[in-house]
Structures are given as C-alpha cells and as structure tokens.
Amino acid sequence: MRKIKLANNIYWVGAVDWITRDFHGYSINGTTYNAFLIIDDKVTLIDTVKGPYTGELLHRIRNIIDPKKIDYLVVNHVEMDHSGALPEIMEAINPEKVICSKMGHKALLQHFHRPDWPYHVVTSGEEIRLGQRTLSFLETRMLHWPDSMFTYLKEDQILFSSDAFGAHFASSERFDDEVSQDILMREATKYYANILTLYSPFVQKLLAQVQEMQLPIKMLAPDHGVVWRSNPAAIIEAYSRWCTHQGNGKALVIYDTMWDSTKMMARAVAEGLHEQGVEYKLFDLQVNHRSDVMTDVLEASALVLGSSTLNNGMLPRMVDFLMYMRGLRPAKKVAATFGSYGWSGEAVGMMNAIIKELDIVLCHKGLKVPYVPEHGQLGQCVELGRTVGRAMQAMMAGEKVESVL
Ligand SMILES: Cc1cc2nc3c(=O)[nH]c(=O)nc-3n(C[C@H](O)[C@H](O)[C@H](O)COP(=O)(O)O)c2cc1C
Numbered sequence: 546m547r548k549i550k551l552a553n554n555i556y557w558v559g560a561v562d563w564i565t566r567d568f569h570g571y572s573i574n575g576t577t578y579n580a581f582l583i584i585d586d587k588v589t590l591i592d593t594v595k596g597p598y599t600g601e602l603l604h605r606i607r608n609i610i611d612p613k614k615i616d617y618l619v620v621n622h623v624e625m626d627h628s629g630a631l632p633e634i635m636e637a638i639n640p641e642k643v644i645c646s647k648m649g650h651k652a653l654l655q656h657f658h659r660p661d662w663p664y665h666v667v668t669s670g671e672e673i674r675l676g677q678r679t680l681s682f683l684e685t686r687m688l689h690w691p692d693s694m695f696t697y698l699k700e701d702q703i704l705f706s707s708d709a710f711g712a713h714f715a716s717s718e719r720f721d722d723e724v725s726q727d728i729l730m731r732e733a734t735k736y737y738a739n740i741l742t743l744y745s746p747f748v749q750k751l752l753a754q755v756q757e758m759q760l761p762i763k764m765l766a767p768d769h770g771v772v773w774r775s776n777p778a779a780i781i782e783a784y785s786r787w788c789t790h791q792g793n794g795k796a797l798v799i800y801d802t803m804w805d806s807t808k809m810m811a812r813a814v815a816e817g818l819h820e821q822g823v824e825y826k827l828f829d830l831q832v833n834h835r836s837d838v839m840t841d842v843l844e845a846s847a848l849v850l851g852s853s854t855l856n857n858g859m860l861p862r863m864v865d866f867l868m869y870m871r872g873l874r875p876a877k878k879v880a881a882t883f884g885s886y887g888w889s890g891e892a893v894g895m896m897n898a899i900i901k902e903l904d905i906v907l908c909h910k911g912l913k914v915p916y917v918p919e920h921g922q923l924g925q926c927v928e929l930g931r932t933v934g935r936a937m938q939a940m941m942a943g944e945k946v947e948s949v950l
Pocket residue numbers: 801802803804805806807808852853854855856857858885886887888889890891915916917
C-alpha cells in the first residue's frame with residue numbers, strides 16, 4: 546500500500562468514500578474523511594474517520610507505524626464523519642492524550658459517554674511540543690460546530706483546518722495540483738454554500754484573525770477532499786469573497802410548477818432579465834437538487850422565485866428549497882417572486898415572507914397570474930425580469946436599493 550506523504554514524517558491516513566450520495570440533505574458524489582499521522586517523539590494522529598472506515602484507517606496507520614505507538618490523538622471536530630471511529634481507535638491505540646477544545650471535550654462526552662478517556666483541553670494559542678515539531682491550536686467556534694478547532698503544525702507550516710476549506714470530493718489523488726481545478730473549485734463552492742453560508746460572519750472574523758497572526762500557510766489540510774499544497778491562497782481568497790456575500794452580477798430564476806403556467810412565467814421573466822443585459826440561469830426544482838441550486842445562490846446577485854399555489858400554500862419543492870435556503874441565510878441580493886394560481890393565490894405572499902427574513906431586498910411586490918398566462922400577462926413577467934435586472938444593476942453599482950415590502 547502506498548504511503549501518502551504531505552511532508553517528511555507527515556502522512557495522510559484517511560479514507561475515500563466513493564459511495565455516499567446524501568449528506569444531511571446535501572447531494573454529494575462521495576467524499577473523503579481525512580486523518581493525518583505525524584511521526585515525532587510524540588506520535589500524533591489528527592482526526593479520525595467515519596465509523597465504517599475505521600478498519601481502513603488502522604490499516605493505513607499500520608502501514609507506517611504500530612498504532613499502539615500513537616501518543617496523542619487530536620480531535621479537531623466531534624461530528625461523526627470524523628469521530629465515528631473513535632471508540633474503536635481508542636481501544637486500538639490507547640493514547641496518552643486526547644487533545645480537544647473545551648467545547649470538544651463537552652461534545653465528546655455527549656457523544657461517547659466516556660469520562661475515562663485522557664482528555665487534554667487546549668485553548669487558542671496553546672502549544673504542544675511533539676519533539677522536533679510543535680502543534681498550536683486555534684478554536685474556531687461555530688465553524689461549523691461549537692467544538693471545531695484548527696491545529697497548526699508550526700515547523701512544516703501545515704494548517705489542519707477540520708471542515709473549513711474542505712470539499713466533498715472523492716478522487717484517487719490527494720492533492721489540489723493533481724485534480725481538475727474546475728471540478729475542485731465547484732465542489733469547494735458547493736461545500737461553502739451548503740455548510741458554511743450561515744456562518745459567514747464567523748468566517749470573516751477567522752480570516753481577519755489568521756491574517757493578523759501572519760501564519761505562514763504552506764499547506765491547508767482540511768478533513769474533506771484534497772490537501773491544498775500548490776495554492777492554498779486560492780481557497781482562502783475564495784472564502785474571503787464568499788463570506789462577504791460578493792455577488793457575480795448574475796440572476797437565477799428558480800421555480801416549480803404543476804401544469805406549466807408558472808414555468809411559462811419563469812421563461813418570460815428570464816427574457817426580461819436578458820433584455821436588461823443580465824446573465825441568468827433557470828432552475829426547475831423538479832430536476833435540480835436543492836444543494837445544487839444553493840451552490841449557484843451563493844454567488845448570484847439576484848433571485849427570482851416562482852411557485853403556483855397548491856392547497857393555499859407553495860408547491861412542496863419550493864417549500865423544501867426555501868426552508869433549506871432560509872437556514873443557510875444567503876445575503877446581499879435583490880429578489881422578486883411570481884406564480885400562477887386559481888382562486889386564492891397564497892404562494893407569492895409566502896415566498897415574499899421568507900425572503901423578508903433574510904438580508905435580501907425585495908424589489909417588486911410579486912406577480913400573480915390566474916391560471917394560464919396570456920400574451921399581456923407574459924409581458925408583465927418580462928417587465929418583472931427587467932425590474933429585477935435594473936435593481937440588481939443599481940445594487941452592483943453601489944446604490945442603495947430599498948425593499949418595496
Ligand atoms: C391540487 C390542487 C390544489 C390547488 N390549490 C389551490 C389553492 O389553494 N389556491 C389557489 O389559488 N389555487 C390552487 N390551485 C390552482 C393552481 O394554483 C392553478 O391551477 C395554477 O394555474 C397552477 O399553476 P402551475 O401550472 O404553474 O402549477 C390548486 C391546483 C391543484 C391541482
């Protein structure tokens with residue numbers, strides 16, 4: 546079995562999961578659970594893997610060293626995809642210390658109910674000597690759990706960043722320079738959009754903190770996807786754009802429909818956007834997964850949402866999407882809503898109500914059309930698209946755009 550080296554005496558010992566397709570509602574094409582082994586006077590394992598991959602983790606460790614020789618186990622994050630292996634690993638290695646944050650200690654007890662494990666709680670800035678090398682810790686609360694922390698290997702300038710800077714990306718290769726940059730960046734974008742958007746204020750604070758500390762980062766080793774060794778600055782730069790909600794000047798028309806009336810409206814809205822010189826994408830929720838739509842929402846500057854009314858409410862796929870999007874809290878965009886209806890037409894008002902909870906400007910009160918739209922009503926849809934386009938352009942030009950509702 547090949548030994549995968551990050552640097553001298555530092556190895557990747559994780560597992561590639563080619564099977565998982567759903568990660569709590571986020572569609573993925575497999576992922577990796579990265580764990581890292583440092584051989585020094587104090588042999589250290591950083592993070593473990595999801596439960597079913599415990600055997601593979603041990604196998605990879607044994608390929609390098611007897612697991613019993615591991616002295617320290619660092620738990621950067623307690624979520625099961627990184628700690629599921631812990632009970633078995635603890636039996637196998639019996640370490641001198643389980644290093645975790647204060648919140649990590651609490652979460653470990655609440656997950657595994659083992660007060661007898663040799664916890665060693667660290668706080669930000671604390672250092673532990675391994676022999677030749679030094680580990681230093683940085684608590685990253687709510688990125689994305691209260692227990693999350695980073696571990697920095699000073700001499701080698703490697704930042705083990707837990708879930709941050711990760712991507713659900715399964716590949717035979719382990720480093721950024723060995724895979725397609727387009728696919729990698731798309732997966733990293735999808736990861737931020739679906740896991741971190743709501744924690745953007747924490748990401749902003751963290752990036753400022755890391756900059757202030759002037760940490761030289763030669764390698765960024767997250768717990769999912771590849772290790773960023775050729776250009777770690779690229780993903781840090783992307784995070785600084787995403788966490789400030791910088792828009793790309795593009796619009797999304799996202800809709801669902803029963804008998805295609807709302808679809809006709811969506812296509813006319815898109816025409817209006819185009820007439821206004823705005824690039825757009827059309828997402829029919831019947832064929833697009835919520836997490837793929839969310840990936841585009843992250844960078845889009847305008848959202849136009851369409852649903853007809855079903856049983857005095859929105860269509861179920863729009864409910865699903867908006868509940869999902871509301872939780873992730875995208876911000877700094879303009880939006881409008883539309884939909885066909887028969888007699889009561891509540892869907893548009895309901896979509897507006899959800900948008901109003903977010904830091905997103907409603908630039909139109911919403912367009913409703915009874916049953917099947919005719920030529921003039923489709924013209925109103927085109928006009929709606931133009932209105933959204935103009936509001937978005939004003940926002941991009943730095944003008945203050947007020948909500949109409
Ligand atoms: C099962 C069902 C329930 C409906 N419930 C409502 C309703 O509560 N209020 C309303 O205004 N229209 C209701 N409608 C009418 C639709 O909103 C209307 O047919 C609309 O044109 C459908 O647009 P679409 O083709 O974009 O789905 C309902 C239609 C169906 C099939």
